[in-house]
Amino acid sequence: MIYLDNAATTKVCPEAAEAVLYAMTEAFGNPSSLHGLGIEAEKLINFSKEKIASAIGGIPSEIIFTSGATESNNLAIFGLAENYGRRKKKIVTTAVEHPSVLEAMKKLASDGYELTVVEPDSNGEITEDALVGAVDGSTCLISAMLVNNETGYILPVSRAFSRIKKLYPDCMTHCDCVQGFMKLPLSAKALCADAISLSGHKIYAPKGVGALWVKKGVRVAPILRGGGQQNGLRSGTEAVPLIYGFGKAVEALSKTVGTRFEHAEEIRDYAVNRISEIDGAVINSKENASPYILSIALPGIKSETVLHYLEQSGIYVSSGSACSRGKKSSVLAAFRFPAKIADSTVRISTSFETEKEDIDALVRGLRLANETLVRTK
Amino acid sequence: MRELILCKYGEIVLKGLNRGTFESELMRNVRRRLKPLGNISLRSSQSTLYVEPLNDNIDMDEVMERLKKVYGITKLSRAVGVEKDVKRIFEVAYERFGDALKNAKTFKVAAKRSDKKFYLTSPELAAQIGGMLLEKFPHLKVDLFEPEITIVCEIRDEGAFVHDIAVDGAGGIPVGTSGQALLLLSGGIDSPVAGCMMAKRGVVISAIHFEAPPYTSERALMKVERLAEKMSEYCGRICFYTVPFTKIQEEIRNNCPEDYFTLIMRRLMMEIAQRIAEKNHLQALITGESLGQVASQTMAAMVTTDAVCRIPVFRPCIGLDKKEIIDISYKLGTFEISIEPYEDCCTVFTPKHPRTKPTLGDVEAAQAKFDFEQLISEAVENTRVKTIKAY
Numbered sequence: 001m002i003y004l005d006n007a008a009t010t011k012v013c014p015e016a017a018e019a020v021l022y023a024m025t026e027a028f029g030n031p032s033s034l035h036g037l038g039i040e041a042e043k044l045i046n047f048s049k050e051k052i053a054s055a056i057g058g059i060p061s062e063i064i065f066t067s068g069a070t071e072s073n074n075l076a077i078f079g080l081a082e083n084y085g086r087r088k089k090k091i092v093t094t095a096v097e098h099p100s101v102l103e104a105m106k107k108l109a110s111d112g113y114e115l116t117v118v119e120p121d122s123n124g125e126i127t128e129d130a131l132v133g134a135v136d137g138s139t140c141l142i143s144a145m146l147v148n149n150e151t152g153y154i155l156p157v158s159r160a161f162s163r164i165k166k167l168y169p170d171c172m173t174h175c176d177c178v179q180g181f182m183k184l185p186l187s188a189k190a191l192c193a194d195a196i197s198l199s200g201h202k203i204y205a206p207k208g209v210g211a212l213w214v215k216k217g218v219r220v221a222p223i224l225r226g227g228g229q230q231n232g233l234r235s236g237t238e239a240v241p242l243i244y245g246f247g248k249a250v251e252a253l254s255k256t257v258g259t260r261f262e263h264a265e266e267i268r269d270y271a272v273n274r275i276s277e278i279d280g281a282v283i284n285s286k287e288n289a290s291p292y293i294l295s296i297a298l299p300g301i302k303s304e305t306v307l308h309y310l311e312q313s314g315i316y317v318s319s320g321s322a323c324s325r326g327k328k329s330s331v332l333a334a335f336r337f338p339a340k341i342a343d344s345t346v347r348i349s350t351s352f353e354t355e356k357e358d359i360d361a362l363v364r365g366l367r368l369a370n371e372t373l374v375r376t377k
Numbered sequence: 378m379r380e381l382i383l384c385k386y387g388e389i390v391l392k393g394l395n396r397g398t399f400e401s402e403l404m405r406n407v408r409r410r411l412k413p414l415g416n417i418s419l420r421s422s423q424s425t426l427y428v429e430p431l432n433d434n435i436d437m438d439e440v441m442e443r444l445k446k447v448y449g450i451t452k453l454s455r456a457v458g459v460e461k462d463v464k465r466i467f468e469v470a471y472e473r474f475g476d477a478l479k480n481a482k483t484f485k486v487a488a489k490r491s492d493k494k495f496y497l498t499s500p501e502l503a504a505q506i507g508g509m510l511l512e513k514f515p516h517l518k519v520d521l522f523e524p525e526i527t528i529v530c531e532i533r534d535e536g537a538f539v540h541d542i543a544v545d546g547a548g549g550i551p552v553g554t555s556g557q558a559l560l561l562l563s564g565g566i567d568s569p570v571a572g573c574m575m576a577k578r579g580v581v582i583s584a585i586h587f588e589a590p591p592y593t594s595e596r597a598l599m600k601v602e603r604l605a606e607k608m609s610e611y612c613g614r615i616c617f618y619t620v621p622f623t624k625i626q627e628e629i630r631n632n633c634p635e636d637y638f639t640l641i642m643r644r645l646m647m648e649i650a651q652r653i654a655e656k657n658h659l660q661a662l663i664t665g666e667s668l669g670q671v672a673s674q675t676m677a678a679m680v681t682t683d684a685v686c687r688i689p690v691f692r693p694c695i696g697l698d699k700k701e702i703i704d705i706s707y708k709l710g711t712f713e714i715s716i717e718p719y720e721d722c723c724t725v726f727t728p729k730h731p732r733t734k735p736t737l738g739d740v741e742a743a744q745a746k747f748d749f750e751q752l753i754s755e756a757v758e759n760t761r762v763k764t765i766k767a768y
């Protein structure tokens with residue numbers, strides 16, 4: 001099996017898998033329990049908070065664990081709008097966000113907020129100026145992703161947020177860092193964000209766990225009511241095994257962010273060279289995109305067909321993003337890709353386990369697909 | 378007290394000497410669907426099927442839901458058992474019919490008494506219950522001939538029963554009384570509707586699906602299987618044939634003129650379908666075509682596809698608007714599944730400008746550019762079959 005769909009999800013690493021088993025079978029107490037077993041579980045959570053916070057240059061008390069990035073994004077957007085949007089009713093996001101941001105923003109818009117969606121320009125770029133220009137004195141919240149999940153495009157979040165914070169210190173800044181966390185060098189301070197969404201299963205931790213980092217002093221309002229766990233911000237007994245697995249995965253990865261990045265770059269450059277040799281193949285991703293994601297197209301052959309064709313030889317890739325099975329990608333259209341390219345786009349996303357031989361196999365498969373599969377005219 | 382359900386037959390009652398066949402087929406269909414729910418007795422008398430649970434833990438809501446989907450039943454009503462006591466019978470009638478009576482002008486109480494030892498005769502019982510209801514609802518008038526609401530009370534050996542207001546059943550005639558046919562099931566909205574419409578006229582449905590991996594995904598096939606499963610709530614178990622169709626589609630694409638692609642594909646599908654039908658003793662084909670809906674469903678196009686058919690092709694949706702078909706699929710519950718967005722074999726290579734007024738000669742000439750016989754028999758040979766049932 002050659003798994004090149006790591007932006008959809010990853011294989012859980014041994015450290016995380018072991019940690020999950022340990023928390024399920026041994027330290028299985030409820031972290032809210034007063035007895036020793038409960039304290040044991042609480043320690044596991046604290047461990048993970050510590051690891052994740054320090055990975056982005058934050059402090060443990062700034063971490064809220066959630067069920068995943070979708071919940072983190074919802075908590076950030078609704079939670080910040082509730083506290084900071086009483087008088088200021090403008091909100092800003094981009095057209096290339098994950099649906100969990102876009103849909104949450106649209107919900108706020110239907111509740112009376114004035115939503116500005118920043119579109120990429122004619123070159124498919126979202127510029128710093130466009131982001132800053134969309135914000136004004138009555139904007140309460142801007143949410144922009146760091147790395148786009150379909151093309152790997154890196155948004156100028158850090159520069160834009162720092163200018164916004166200087167101009168309008170009261171405007172809350174949220175960044176969906178799911179495709180950047182543990183992949184690119186990431187610092188909450190440099191990002192000038194008030195809240196950052198993180199996901200476990202994109203970085204070799206299990207599915208079902210994510211986190212929201214909220215800057216100290218910033219208040220989010222909870223979206224779930226209940227027993228008041230996690231300072232009342234996220235009620236519900238913490239998913240200790242998943243959280244501990246998340247922390248262990250981060251611990252295992254945090255020493256190697258730099259080397260893995262270089263490896264990803266090498267593999268990406270190799271793949272770009274090899275795929276460019278294929279007759280008619282198009283590279284969608286920009287040169288300065290995240291090296292972990294490479295978006296390509298064999299124009300005329302539908303994405304799904306290429307995907308299933310490669311699958312026959314055990315190569316797993318994705319069409320657009322994994323979230324929208326079969327649906328047309330609005331993100332690719334927003335990035336100004338013509339329909340013919342968007343319909344044929346395949347996303348290749350690598351991990352530290354991806355080798356050049358895997359790319360060779362992929363290229364062989366793509367070549368065969370390009371030669372044998374029937375094209376739509 | 379136990380509840381029971383009474384099912385009224387539809388047009389079965391109009392049948393002559395073979396009425397027995399229709400009734401026993403209906404009984405079989407009902408028995409098959411209710412069997413997994415527990416021990417339930419079925420009894421037919423006077424154009425009514427009595428469905429009675431034999432123990433207390435049977436989910437009568439589910440029984441009702443399943444019966445509503447049995448073709449051959451036009452009306453169903455639930456009846457609730459009470460003690461054989463006039464006051465109790467009145468209380469139940471009041472509880473069950475109170476809201477309806479509030480908004481009605483006329484009503485009548487009908488009584489039946491099979492327990493002849495009961496101290497009131499049927500007319501006496503009806504009069505007493507009617508009188509008690511009139512006291513509660515003084516605005517009502519009794520109308521014995523055209524009442525808005527009829528309340529039926531029944532005294533039997535084992536107890537008294539008050540019947541609920543009847544609801545509509547699925548109608549039609551029992552599946553199994555009109556032969557067997559093979560439905561071309563694509564994954565769209567129309568074909569499941571066509572299948573159920575024919576099942577409603579008593580046809581046992583088998584289904585055939587054409588898959589084209591890697592152009593179509595395993596999820597597309599799973600979706601069609603789920604459609605068949607939903608249909609089988611109405612049609613009973615379905616024999617489901619899956620035909621590998623990739624090679625044929627590729628060869629059409631490589632060898633035949635583009636604007637005839639869909640027509641040639643339809644003709645080859647019909648050919649394969651009828652060979653499978655003949656092999657399995659199915660007497661006809663069914664498609665979801667609706668006249669003029671798309672290019673391959675114009676009359677001229679259907680002339681060219683029918684030209685390859687040696688057995689009848691039924692197209693029950695032929696005169697329906699898309700809206701009407703959607704309404705039916707919505708009621709059947711297939712709509713939500715049909716609109717899931719997966720590629721199906723019909724949409725993969727759609728030509729830009731398909732022919733809408735083809736002539737048979739032109740299509741045959743276009744198809745003759747490649748000899749498909751070998752691929753057709755391979756496809757028939759490699760067809761997989763499985764049984765799909767909802768319950």
